[in-house]
Amino acid sequence: MGWGFETDPEFQEKLDWVEEFVREEVEPLDLVIDHAWNIHDPVWKKLVPPLQAKVKEKGLWAAHLGPHLGGPGFGQLKLALLNEILGRTRHGPIVFGCQAPDSGNAEILAHFGTDYLKKTYLEPLLANEMVSAFSMTEPQGGSDPTSFVTRAELDGDEWVINGEKWFSSNARYAEFLILLAVTDPEAAPHQRMSMFVVPKETPGVTIVRNVHVYGHAERAGGGGDHAYIRYENARIPADHILGGIGQGFAVAQTRLGGGRIHHAMRTVGLVRQAFDMMCERALSRETRGETLARKQLVQAKIAESWAQIEQFRLLVLRTAWKIDRYNDYEKVRVDIGAVKALMPGVLHDVASNALQIHGSLGVSDEMPFGFMIMESYHMGLADGATEVHKANMARSILKGYQGTDDLFPTTHLPRLRAAARTKFADALAADGA
Numbered sequence: 001m002g003w004g005f006e007t008d009p010e011f012q013e014k015l016d017w018v019e020e021f022v023r024e025e026v027e028p029l030d031l032v033i034d035h036a037w038n039i040h041d042p043v044w045k046k047l048v049p050p051l052q053a054k055v056k057e058k059g060l061w062a063a064h065l066g067p068h069l070g071g072p073g074f075g076q077l078k079l080a081l082l083n084e085i086l087g088r089t090r091h092g093p094i095v096f097g098c099q100a101p102d103s104g105n106a107e108i109l110a111h112f113g114t115d116y117l118k119k120t121y122l123e124p125l126l127a128n129e130m131v132s133a134f135s136m137t138e139p140q141g142g143s144d145p146t147s148f149v150t151r152a153e154l155d156g157d158e159w160v161i162n163g164e165k166w167f168s169s170n171a172r173y174a175e176f177l178i179l180l181a182v183t184d185p186e187a188a189p190h191q192r193m194s195m196f197v198v199p200k201e202t203p204g205v206t207i208v209r210n211v212h213v214y215g216h217a218e219r220a221g222g223g224g225d226h227a228y229i230r231y232e233n234a235r236i237p238a239d240h241i242l243g244g245i246g247q248g249f250a251v252a253q254t255r256l257g258g259g260r261i262h263h264a265m266r267t268v269g270l271v272r273q274a275f276d277m278m279c280e281r282a283l284s285r286e287t288r289g290e291t292l293a294r295k296q297l298v299q300a301k302i303a304e305s306w307a308q309i310e311q312f313r314l315l316v317l318r319t320a321w322k323i324d325r326y327n328d329y330e331k332v333r334v335d336i337g338a339v340k341a342l343m344p345g346v347l348h349d350v351a352s353n354a355l356q357i358h359g360s361l362g363v364s365d366e367m368p369f370g371f372m373i374m375e376s377y378h379m380g381l382a383d384g385a386t387e388v389h390k391a392n393m394a395r396s397i398l399k400g401y402q403g404t405d406d407l408f409p410t411t412h413l414p415r416l417r418a419a420a421r422t423k424f425a426d427a428l429a430a431d432g433a
């Protein structure tokens with residue numbers, strides 16, 4: 001029997017160290033640094049690298065990677081336990097070298113990059129000497145990749161890129177973009193596109209504007225973190241393709257599978273933080289002669305939130321365990337789809353309960369609940385809309401079922417009852433039934 005719900009004592013010791021380190025050293029960074037990915041910010045440069053060095057010393061740097069890429073090769077289950085702690089803080093992932101989208105972009109470069117691309121982009125990316133962006137969504141539609149029109153055409157020994165991309169997160173801080181572009185418009189829907197590495201300084205690559213999302217502080221230099229990018233006759237070398245021509249969609253799926261479960265692991269941490277705040281407030285605030293914790297409607301919120309978090313966490317951990325076990329994202333597509341689809345709802349519901357229990361303080365920007373609730377909407381869109389994930393899940397699940405040609409279901413009770421009576425006819429006859 002392999003159904004364990006305990007952490008190895010040896011790994012628990014590491015988690016205990018991370019817990020304290022994150023609380024004491026990393027969480028305060030969120031309150032003084034403009035943006036966790038802005039590695040060019042002088043304050044960031046002063047405060048973050050010394051902490052990254054401590055993480056490296058502890059052997060916890062880039063915990064999502066195997067030893068061949070400089071990580072400890074913990075596997076997804078241990079990573080989940082680690083990410084639960086890192087998810088409480090925006091700087092956690094970058095201090096531990098496992099931040100999105102760099103983690104997924106590194107995965108693609110490691111699998112499909114040439115030696116030159118690995119040397120120039122992968123190595124500094126893994127060392128966090130540079131950050132990257134993922135440029136897939138287009139302004140006219142994100143949920144339907146077959147509607148993408150950004151083109152890459154081969155001209156001699158260069159690809160020429162033309163088109164527009166939307167919401168390429170952190171592109172303003174990035175050194176290069178991982179771009180999905182159409183290489184054969186006439187090909188079958190999932191073979192129309194290819195994946196490329198585009199250095200951001202390439203002539204013809206322009207950030208039209210950095211879209212600012214509601215509830216985030218305006219960044220130093222203005223605007224937000226999600227770039228609207230125009231590619232106009234941008235030329236990159238022919239070998240800057242990742243995977244074969246027409247393989248872009250398949251390459252993107254490899255990357256997004258891991259990314260989605262990592263987001264879910266971190267969300268467990270964020271949502272637990274909201275829950276802890278809710279419990280503290282319930283026990284501290286008094287009204288009509290007793291604490292909020294004694295009010296049954298408040299108790300219901302606490303009980304429901306706890307159950308929602310634990311259900312979600314167990315599914316995340318089991319999914320991580322399955323990834324380790326099968327080492328094949330195809331086999332866990334439905335599980336990953338499920339955690340991705342559940343994630344926004346859990347964060348939204350628990351953060352909303354926490355906000356409500358804090359009353360007017362809860363809606364103020366002196367507490368983080370408004371941010372968390374907006375974040376839940378980000379989670380319902382980034383890496384694909386919830387509805388699309390649910391539809392894909394249902395399609396996969398239904399492959400394991402068959403319809404019936406009969407007018408009534410195979411489980412129609414009159415049919416089952418008749419069959420049971422035939423099976424047990426002797427016993428029923430003897431009993432006179």
Ligand SMILES: Cc1cc2nc3c(=O)[nH]c(=O)nc-3n(C[C@H](O)[C@H](O)[C@H](O)COP(=O)(O)OP(=O)(O)OC[C@H]3O[C@@H](n4cnc5c(N)ncnc54)[C@H](O)[C@@H]3O)c2cc1C
Nearest residue numbers: 134135136137141142143167169378381382383384385387
């Ligand atoms: C915080 C954040 C960060 C992001 N970062 C990146 C990034 O780094 N790189 C990148 O390329 N993209 C990024 N995105 C974009 C993201 O991938 C898209 O928002 C997402 O794919 C949805 O596309 P869309 O926004 O164009 O919505 P649309 O495709 O216009 O969909 C809008 C809504 O329509 C409904 N809908 C759509 N399709 C279906 C369907 N099949 N069935 C039922 N309902 C449906 C859903 O309610 C959906 O939310 C990010 C988005 C957010 C919010």
